[in-house]
Each structure stands twice: as structure tokens, then as C-alpha cells.
Amino acid sequence: MMSKTAIIKLQLKKLISEGTYKVGERLPSELEMSKSLGVSRETFRDAVKQMETEGRLLVKHGVGTFVIHPLPAIPSSLDRLSSTGEMIRSAGLEEGESRISLRKLDGSQEIAAQLGIKAGEQVMVLERIRTANGEPVAVTVNYFHPQRVGDLFERYDFSGSLLEFLELHLSIRIVKADTGISVPLHNDRNCQKLLVHPTTTVLLFKQLHYDEEHRAIFYSLDYMRDDVFSFQIRRTRD
Structure with a gap:
């Protein structure tokens, strides 16, 4: 009843x-x-x-x-490498950015191990809040290999698709990524930026992106609202 x-x-x-x-x-x-x-x-x-x-x-x-108009779920297959913008646009929503932070910092042990550099070596960090129809749905934090990306972000103004930006200016084509999925703590500062509703949940994707020569180009922490993005994977049995 x-x-x-x-x-x-x-x-x-x-x-x-x-x-x-x-x-x-x-x-x-x-x-x-x-x-x-x-x-x-x-x-x-x-x-x-x-x-x-x-x-x-x-x-x-x-x-x-x-x-208010509820945001529809954004479907994405986990076995296909898609940019956040592509997933937003595929759902017929208007993609946007509410903040961009670009800075250099000393790479932590985790970042250094992922990129194959020395701990403490400076890396460029790009942080964005991605929006769909004006509402924050993802936070992306990208750490770039210093030798392979160099002064790219100092020479060119960046906006839009990161994958297209790398391909256009460096002829680097990202073709695959190793991805780990976890649930971040609610006191994680990036997670908190997405907690716009009381029951909002967030998934954290830790991804190392490779080019066609299997070189590590950048490491990313991608926070995705689980009430907006819908991730699926097809599993098979031998």
C-alpha cells in the first residue's frame, strides 16, 4: 500500500x-x-x-x-573513451564551464608514479567544473607529462575539448586510458563542488591517458555526478 x-x-x-x-x-x-x-x-x-x-x-x-526541469541521465559505455563534453552533448544538453584553473605544482608521489617522472617534478594542472544546462555535473583535474606537453598551455589559449586541443596543437591523439573507479569521500573538496542536491552521489574516475605510441600523456581525476551520468559496460562469459 x-x-x-x-x-x-x-x-x-x-x-x-x-x-x-x-x-x-x-x-x-x-x-x-x-x-x-x-x-x-x-x-x-x-x-x-x-x-x-x-x-x-x-x-x-x-x-x-x-x-524545475530534471536533468536526464547521460549514458556512457565504460569501454569507450569519450570526453566529458561528448557525453553531455550526446544527451542533448548544453555543455559549459563555470571555472578554469591552470597552474603548475610539484608532482606528488601518485602523479609521478602514473606519469613516469620524478616525485617533485613540476607538472601543469588544469582544473575545470563542467556544466550541463548551467548545472555543475563534473569536476575534471588533469596533470600533464611535463616533457610531452611542454609549454603548450602558455603558447595557446585553451577552451573546449582537451582531446581535440592536444591533437590540434601537438598532433597527440589520445586513444586509450587505464581507468580506476571509486567513490570519493564527501569531504573531498572536488566532490563537494558537485553536491548540489541532498542525495547527489559522485563517482571518481582516476585515468591515465595514452597516445598511439602508448606514451602516458596526462593523468586525470574526473569527478562525475552519478545522478546525471549513467555508465554501463557489457560483460561476456567465455
Whole structure:
């Protein structure tokens, strides 16, 4: 048997799908809505909270509750190397960047081991927050092999696809990546940049990217919202 909260959620979704309340519109007050739906304010409030965590409603305290368009899942096969931008565009969403940080730092033991350089050797680091329809969906942090990339980012302004940028200016074509997948801690500073909803979860992809000669070109930490990106892999049995 469905709970009252679940029933109210279904009724609200129906009202939105039928156009009674359109995307961008503010719902009537909590008192008005609870009376019209025949439930207590507490039950209505619980239903709104659940729909907010699902990304269907946006509660602005002191202003009201608004209908928003939920972001669709972005499908991606784990056995295909795709850029974040490609995955966003393939879902019919508008790709964007909300921040770019480009700096040099001394490579840690982890970065040095991945790139095959000495610990402490300086590497260029590119950090971006990627957005879909204006909402942050991924944080990418890229560490570049100092000898193979050199002063590329000092000679050319960067924007858009990193893979296309490397191929255009250095004739380096990234063809494969070794990928490890984990769940970052919620106190990870990059993870926190993506926690836009109470139930948002994040996956961390640690990836070492190779060119056609199997040389390590860059190492990346890619934080992806699991409520937006949908990753799949086909497994076979011998």
C-alpha cells in the first residue's frame, strides 16, 4: 500500500506533466497546496522534500517552491573513451564551464608514479567544473607529462575539448586510458563542488591517458555526478 507522501508525489508529478504547473512556475503556498490535495502540511512538505532531492522541485526559502526541469541521465559505455563534453552533448544538453584553473605544482608521489617522472617534478594542472544546462555535473583535474606537453598551455589559449586541443596543437591523439573507479569521500573538496542536491552521489574516475605510441600523456581525476551520468559496460562469459 502506498504511503500518503508517495500518493501526493504522484499527484504533483501528474499536475506538472499535465501543465497545471509549468517549469519555472512557483507553486501555490504550502497551506493552499495541502488543502487542495486534502492532506496535512507535513505530508505535503515531505513530498516536496523528496521531489527536491530528485531534482524536480527547487525550494527557495523565503521565496517559494518552483518547478524545475530534471536533468536526464547521460549514458556512457565504460569501454569507450569519450570526453566529458561528448557525453553531455550526446544527451542533448548544453555543455559549459563555470571555472578554469591552470597552474603548475610539484608532482606528488601518485602523479609521478602514473606519469613516469620524478616525485617533485613540476607538472601543469588544469582544473575545470563542467556544466550541463548551467548545472555543475563534473569536476575534471588533469596533470600533464611535463616533457610531452611542454609549454603548450602558455603558447595557446585553451577552451573546449582537451582531446581535440592536444591533437590540434601537438598532433597527440589520445586513444586509450587505464581507468580506476571509486567513490570519493564527501569531504573531498572536488566532490563537494558537485553536491548540489541532498542525495547527489559522485563517482571518481582516476585515468591515465595514452597516445598511439602508448606514451602516458596526462593523468586525470574526473569527478562525475552519478545522478546525471549513467555508465554501463557489457560483460561476456567465455
